[in-house]
Structure formats: C-alpha cells, structure tokens
Amino acid sequence: MGSSSMRIAAIVFYLCFLTFVTFHNCFCNGNSNIVCSKTEKQALLKFKQDLKDFSNRLSSWAGDNCCQWSEVVCDYFTGHVHVIHRPHNYSDADCHYKANYSKYEAYWCYHQLGGKIDPSLLDLKHLRHLDLSRNDFGGICIPSFIGSIASLRYLNLSYNGFSGAIPHQLGNLTMMRYLDLSWNDFGGICLPRFVGSIGTLRYLHLSCAGFNRAIPHQLGNLTMMCYLDLSGNHFEGIRIPSFIGSIGTLSFIGSIGSLRYLHLYYAGFSGAIYLDLHYLDLSWNDFGRIRLPSFIGSIGSLRYLDLSNTEFSGAIPHQLGNLTMIRYLDLSRNYLGLPGQIPLSTQLQSFENSSFVDNKLYGPPLPNCDTDKAIPKVGHGGNEEGEGFLEVWFYAISALGFVVVGPLLFKMHWRIA
Template sequence: MKSTIMSVSVAILFLELFVVAAMINISFCNGNSYVGCIDSEREALLKLKQDLIDPSNRLASWNTGDGDCCKWAGVFCSNITGHVLQLSLQNPFSYLGGDLREVKAGSNYERSKLGGKVNPSLVDLKHLIHLDLSGNDFEGIQIPKYLGSLENLRYLNLSGAKFAGMIPLQLGNLSNLQYLDLSGTFLSNYDLHVDSLSWLSGLYMLEHLDLSQMNLSKASDWLLVTNSLPSLKVLKLTKCQLCHFPPLLSANFSSLKALHLAINNFDNSLFQYGSWVFGLRNLVFIDLSSNQFQGQIPIGLRNLTSLRHLDLRFNYFNSTTPGWLSKFNDLEFLSVAWNSLQGTISSVGLENLTSIETLDLSGNSKLGGKIPTSFARLCKLTSVDLSLIDLSQDFSQVLDTFSSCGAYALESLDLSICQISGHLTNQLLQFKSLHTLELGHNSLFGPLPPALGELSSLKKLDLSNNMLNGFIPLSLGKLSHLEYLDLSNNKLNASLSEIHFVNLTKLTWFSASGNSLILKFNPNWVPPFQLETLQLRSCHLGPHFPSWLHSQKYLSFLDISNTRITDTIPRWFWNSSHYQELNLSNNQIYGVIPYFDHRPLPYQPFEFGLLDLSNNALSGSIIHLICNGDNKSVIISLKLSKNYFSGDIPDCWMNWPHLQVLNLDDNYFTGNLPISIGTLSSLRSLHLRNNRLAGIFPVSLKNCSSLISLDIGENDFFGSIPTWVGERFPRLLTLNLRSNNFHGSLPVQLCHLTFLQILDVAHNNLSGTIPRCINNFTAMATINSSNQKNAIYYFVTRGNIVFEDASVVTKGLLVEYNSILNLEKFQRILEI
C-alpha cells in the first residue's frame, strides 16, 4: 500500500539482478547462430522433473517430445555453447500483499508450488550460474548438500521454499556466489538453523545475503563472519532470534548499503559495542525495528547522512524527536512509530527533510501538540501516519497544513485516535491522489460530504468511531478503487441500497456496525464485490436472512448480530461456511442446526475462531455442531446461550482443543456434564447456568485448571462441593454455584481462591459454619473503578473483543453484566 517504503531496497535488488543477468551472458548478438541444449543436460532436467510434484503442470513443456530444453519453461541457455545457465523455477505468484483469498488453499499461489524433492541430477548442470526455487513447498526436507557442487553458481534463491533443518556446510564451496537468499516466511512452521556461520567465510564475492527467519540463536559468530565478507552490500537478518550484539574490533563493511536487523531481541548492546555501525557512511538503508532498544535515540545515527530509509519503530525509545534529523537531506522514509517518544511534534529536525516521502510517528501516545505549519514544506510526502498522537486539532487546520504542496503528492493519511474534531469539509477535494484516509476514533461530527465521492483514487476509507450523522451520500458508489470502507460506530441513520455499491467492484472489507442504517436490497441482488469482512451489527438487515450472502465466496469475518432477522438460516449458508469469525447473535433466528456430511461447523483453517449464535430462538440438539467430522476445530469462543437447545451436551469436546470460552447458559440441556469437557485444557470461561443439568459436581472439570470464570448455577447438580475446587483453579475470579442441590459444608479449601471476586453459593442445601478464612478474599475489597480497561476479556480479534460476563443476584435482584463486566466494580459480591 505504501509504495515508497521499500524503494531503496527494491532499487538495490533490481541493480543486483541486473548485474546477475549481465553475468549470465545469454547472447542474443547479431551473427550468432542458435545452439540447442546439450543432451546430457536435457536428461538431467528430465530426471529433475521426475522427482518434483507439479500440481499446476508448470513444467508441461519439459518432455521428451521437445528435444530443445532451452525452450522449456524456466530454462535459459547460452546461445553460444548451449549449456543451461539459469533455472528460474520460483513460484510465479506471490502471497505478499495481504490478499486473504490468495493465501487460502486452492489459490493460484498454493496450486503453483512445486514440491517433492530435488534430484541429484541437478549437479550435471555444471555451467549453471543462476538457480531460483523460491516460493515453493518442499515440506521440511533439508537443503540438498550437493548444491555445494554447483561451483559456477552466482545466484541462489531458496527463500520461502519450506526447506528445514541444518544448513549444509557444503554451500560454503560456492566461492563464485554473489547472491544468496535462504530466508523463510512468516507463514511457515519450518525451521532452518545453523550453529555457526563459518561456512560463509569463503564467499568473498557475496554481495547480497538474506538469512531472515532463520534460527541463528546459537550462531555467536554471525557478526565476525559477515564482517569478513568484503563485497557485501545487503545484509538481511530479520527475525533470526538474535539477542546480543557482540563487540567488533574493526569493521570491514565499507561496501554495505543496506542493513536489516528487525524483529530480533537486541538490547542496547548494539549501541555499546556497535559503534562501527555509525561509521557506515555509505549506508542508505537501516532497519532496527521491533527490538528491545531503550532510552534516547542514539546520537551516533546522525553520522549516517547518506540514509534514505531509517526504521526504528516498535522499540522503547523515550526521548524527544532529535534535532539532528535535520541533517538527513536525502531521507525518504522515517519511522519512529510505537515507541515512547515524548514532548511535542517539533518542527526542529523534521522541517528540513525535504526529500521525505514516508513519515510515521504513530503510536507515541506521549507525543502531542499541533502539526507544525513547517510541514507544509515537505512537498514530497506521500504517506503520513500520526495515529495515536494527541493532536487536539481541528481537521480543517490539518488539511491546511498539507494542502500547500503536499495535496498533490499525498497518498496516505492516517490520523486515527488523534483527538481531532470538526467537520469533514470539501477541502478534501484537493487531495486527489489519496488512496488511504484513516480518521477513526476521533470527534468528527456532521454529515458525510458528497465530495468524498470525488476522491477517485481511494482504496481505504476509515471513518469509524466518530459522531458523523445523517445520510450516506450516493457518491460513495463512485469510488471504483475502494477496497476497505469502515463507517462503524457513528450516528448514521439513513438507508443503504444497491446504488451505494454499484461501482465498488474491489470492495473486500465493509463495516457499518453500530449505526441506525436500514439496508434495502432486492432479494435477487448479486453484489459487484467479493467481501472478506462484513460487519453490520445493530443495522436493520432483516426480517429475512440476506440471500445476497450466497454470492460471497471469500467471506471469513461476518457479524450480522442484532440486525432484526426473524428467519431460519438457509442450508447453503451452513454448507459454504469458511468463517474465522461468525456472529449471528441477538436476532430471532429459529430452526435447528442441520446435519453436515463433511466437516464440523464452521470449518476454521486459521488460528482464531469465534462463533456466536446466542440470544436467538434456535432449538434441537447441538450434536451436529459439536461432533460432526474428525477435524480439530480451532474455534476459541463458542457462545450458544439464550436459545432453546435441548438434549444432552455432546461428548465430543476433544475435537475443540483451542476452546477458551464456552457459554451454554439459558437453554434446556439435560443430563450429566460429559467427561470430554475435561479435555479442554485451554478453557478459561465456562457458563452452563439455567439449564436442567444434573449429577454430582463434574469431576471432569478438575483438568480445566486455566479456568477464570465458572458458572453452573440454576441447575440440578447435587452432592458436596469438592475440596479440589479450591485447589485446581488458582486463577478463578468468578464462581457461581447458585440454586442447585449441593449439600454439606462449604469446603475450607475455597479460601485458596485468593483472586476470587464473585462467589455465589446461595439457594443450596449447605450446612455448617462459614470458614473464617473467607477474609482471604481480599480481591473483593479493591477500589471501585468504572474504567473499562480493567474489564476482563480473553482475546481481541478483527473487530471483536470477547469480554467476560456474569449474572449477579444482589438484594434479591438478578443483574446481568454483558460485555462490560468490570469486576472491580463489584468488590463485595458474596452470596451464601
């Protein structure tokens, strides 16, 4: 999205590739007669293909019928000798860019991965100087040792190919190598590692080295070895589990242009022992983001006056913005985001950055003041991120600052959570190049101006959590490049129809939750877009279940809770489910959950999962939902409360190993609690209140030692309260056993629950005395607070926070605290 962020590194890469291409010397000069491939090399390629898995048939041209292997896909030969010089077998598609549909199974990227193994016949290509296998899937096999026999190799790229294990030392024999990329990907579970980088020492011609995502935690010689490579221009060691920066007596990095050390665990030893870094006068790119640096931004950086890219984000720097930044006349990218910078946004140090294109000061909540008027001189700015900075400024003043010359270049403006106020004005029309405008969580008010529809380049528009009101202008339907639109949590109160979306063919994210919008769509409407996220909570969508959702093939995040739906859920909706989050709660949806032939519902291929069907009129058994199929669900939160579900609670919870929140309150479940509940070792909240469950206190719960909240009140459980309740749940905050048939005395072991803040055992058949150690419940005596930051919640997902809730009976009245439970407000809740 921010096209200029990597401009320097991309330029370096293209330069290197140009040099490599020149070295390959594939001759197309006039007068040279064409020479076909060598027979022995053709046979070697056919053997190579034989061991490769090629699901998309990329290597269809590799066959004996076409004897000239130099015409095969990915094969490049010398026109002079006919020898194979280059094998470019990289995945032609990329997962980069964040397009969810492109990383899903079955996408072009997935289908185009080569797999299998690399046949040793590769070493018969003795003249090979360029080998690229990047972006494929070799499923954790080791990098072949015999690659070290390709002595003429100058370019080797195995990045993202899912090799694993120890790096073969034989790669150190490739003395002609100039480009080496063994980096992994953030999406891979495979681990490449080495205990030492000494095998690199002989690669004197190496100019580009990328070992990102490789485990180098044991390679204490990483700096000593890389320092011995005199030709090195680019060094990438991102996310390599590096912690300590060793001392270096003298630096030989005189050729170094780009240094990537992001996402490690470096502390200030870099500045203690790494003074040589500040002497790299030719350095144009440095990335030190996502480490453990503290204190002031090191003054030694001021010596690197050739820098074009400086990235210090996600550290713990707590100084003011340094004035010496004014020396960086060539700086194009600057990010000090998400540190603890203090003071005001001073024009000192920033006003002279006339080459700056990307400026990111976001996440520094202690930084404030108004945007300096001197920013008007930064005429090359294309991306500005000042989110989470206390500007306390009128929006029109902000636009005035950037409108003098920046309006023509500015492509991205993020002012989220900045305390800006005022109207959205027609001043926006000056910013014709804007493709990203983020103004969420501010105090903007008034109507949406029709002029928004004139920002024809917009791809992302976030106006969420403001006080905007009135109609949504039809002109928004003209934004044909729009991919992301968030209008949630405002005071919009009009109708939405097909015409609002007529040209939004690229829309993948749409949120209008928390407004009073009425969605009026023809039942046969087929939207022009394919959404990945749709959030319409509290809008008027019903009474019928929206049939147009049937056309959405990539929908993964869906929230249509509290939208006045009074209908059954069509079977096509269940059968096409592929949701990571699904919230249909607080409607009047009725009917039963049908039987599914294949997978459990909903199928969850990703890490997080939320399924909320609570507060509807669904009935029948839930066995098809819980027990269908053998796949392991990765759902974290399952809420089915306040329905008419009945029968036994199914005994298939071993298929839900990631579950943290289970709420079955207010249904008609009967029988005993199933034994498999005890397999939910990650469970933190269990609510079974107001059902018809029976039996003794569920012994299976003994294994759920992560519980924070347990509510089995208003059932027919009987017997004594076991002593292990006070021993197995050390982090328990709420315990509700109210209105059951428990008898005997209150076990003294409950006093071990020192974090307990709600205890309700009233309306049972308990006898004896109350244990005197009940005064151990000191957590019930905390200071009152209404601050929601103290509320208990379990995880935050895309647009959803799963809060704890509780039903508390005090002075005979039942009070329900849903989604905003702050236990510090109820410090004396003890019902016995």
C-alpha cells in the first residue's frame, strides 16, 4: 500500500512538473506552436507605427507570429493576444541605478515610448491586460477608445504624463479588477464619479494625479475593493468620507467591507476617520488637533499604522495596546500627550522610541532624556523648593515602582511580543 501511494504521488508530481514547464515556456519564453491571428498582428503593427520608440524596445515586433514578440503574451490554446505589458527587465534598472538618480532617470527617459496610442487596439478582442506605464505621451488626454476594450481586466496608465479630463468611457470596463492612473497630472479635476460604477475593481491607484475637491460617494459602491491609494492629491480640508471603511449602517451609499490597504499619505484630509484595515497610512494630513480616535485600537487585524505629521493631540488611547498584530507603528511629530505617558504594559512598548518622538510624551520606550523633558511639573505657585521636593518624590516613587513592577512588565513584554 505504501509503495503504491508513493508511486501515485510521484506520478502526480511529474504531471505537475510537466504542466509548469509547459506553461512557463509558453508565457515566459514564447512558443513556436502558437500563432496569433493576422488581424491581431496587424493591430499591433498599427499600434507600433504611431509610437515613438527611440530605444527600439519594440524591435522584435516583426515577422508573422506576434506571440513571439516582446511585451506580448498570447493565450496558450487559442493564440489570441491577452497581454501587452511593460518589459520585465525594467525592474533590473530599479536595482542597478538605485544609488544614482541621474543615471536612473536617463535610463527611463531613453526607454520610454511616446507618440500616439492608436485605436487599432480595439481589434484585440481578447486583450485582458494592458500596461503602458512609465512612458511619456506628452500631456495628451487618455484616449477614450480604451473604454471600449471590453475584455480588459487590468489597466495601468501610470507615469505617462497624461492630462486633462479622464474619459467617462472607462466606466464601461465592467470586468476590470485593477486600475492605475497614478503619477499623471489631471490638473485639479474632481475624482471621476464613474469609477464607482466599476463594481469589480479590487485595486485602485490614484496617487499623485492632481485630483482635488470632494471624493464622490460612488466609490462606496466598490464593495470588492481591497487596495485604495489616494495619496499625494489635493483634498485640503475635506473629511475622509465615512464610506471608506466597513460601516454597515451606510447601506445607502454602500461600504467597502473588503478594503485592506489604504494609502492617504499627504492628501490634505481633515476631520474624523472611520476605517477597518490591515494597512493604514494617514501621514501628512491635518486633522486639526482632534484627539487620536480610540476606535483604531479595535481594528484587531491592523499590521501597519502610520499617523505621523497628522496634527493629532491628546493622550494616546489605551485601546491602541490591543493591536496585537501590528508590526509597524509611527505616531511621531504630532501633539500627543501635552504631556502624557505612553500606556504601559501594552504592545506599544515593543516599538522603538522613533515611533513616538516629537510629541509631549514620556515613559517607555522613550529614553530617560526625553522622559525628563516631557514629565509634567507640579508646583505651588512657582515655589522652586516645592517643585524640587515633588520632583524628588516623583522619581523616588517611579524607581520603587520599577523595582516592583519591572519583572512583571518584562514577562508581559515577552507575552505580547
């Protein structure tokens, strides 16, 4: 029985290995047995004809079989073009030139495509994945015909220099899962309402795109979305909409119950927040010195929390100690404390002091020098002798408490960590 089971397992493993090799050769290296249709080949050649390609990125776009061309992936069985993507070897430049920005920028500029985006892409009836990111189309508007490529599930137009209005036709892409329009300059327009009609969206990247004014409530209809990035826009003075979260009572505008990653860095938001996430970055916004909301401590699945430079004030709510899964925390450069102690015997003690600097806080994990500056002084009408007497008693009692409670805190620290 044992040898029979081993034989079956070996056969299954071998079949899986053959399947992997076959698909790897097909999708990664091309396969001479797959031939694209003449219509799709002609569509790609027309698309290439209107592009400016100074580095000859598309030099392989010749011959009869477009399934063997670079940046093109075909379906293994039908030969239909499914993917047009950015070259994978571009990621090598990120590593190679990371320490030299001028060479890095020159590399990208040289390898960018430009010119026009030809409507011939409409003849690719089975195109699912279109990645034109990191090119330079010289400030033109996003072509409206892209909204008619009904088969699209993935659209990345980031870092392209697009400007002007975003065509409402993109709202027709009802099968799309991923949309990235980040790092373009749309000139201070409102975030388009039609985005909320793409109910299948899971990833929405709109950072650094020149959006401002209100966020349309239609985004609350994106109930399948798990990643939202609105950072680096100009929403000055606007409250974070309550529908960005899993607030069940807001059924009239929907809720984003599956949202797990939210980036609102440097977006100018203010006011209260209502969220339920794994990743939360609200840094560099202005919440007008409101108190840090205690309900954040109830987001038990939170792993990353950045609230630096957000103008929060008051004491750190003890509920933040309930975030037992958190791995990154930054509360620095706020008005927390005024003054106040970091809650003891909590998860908060497991972080470095850099998570709390530039506030009016004291207590572990801050070093003693910061503690001395932040401890509130209690006196009697400016009587220096009385102030000194009370300070001596304060330090004596603190030392005694550390001797008694210290071992317990040590054990608790390991239990929490």
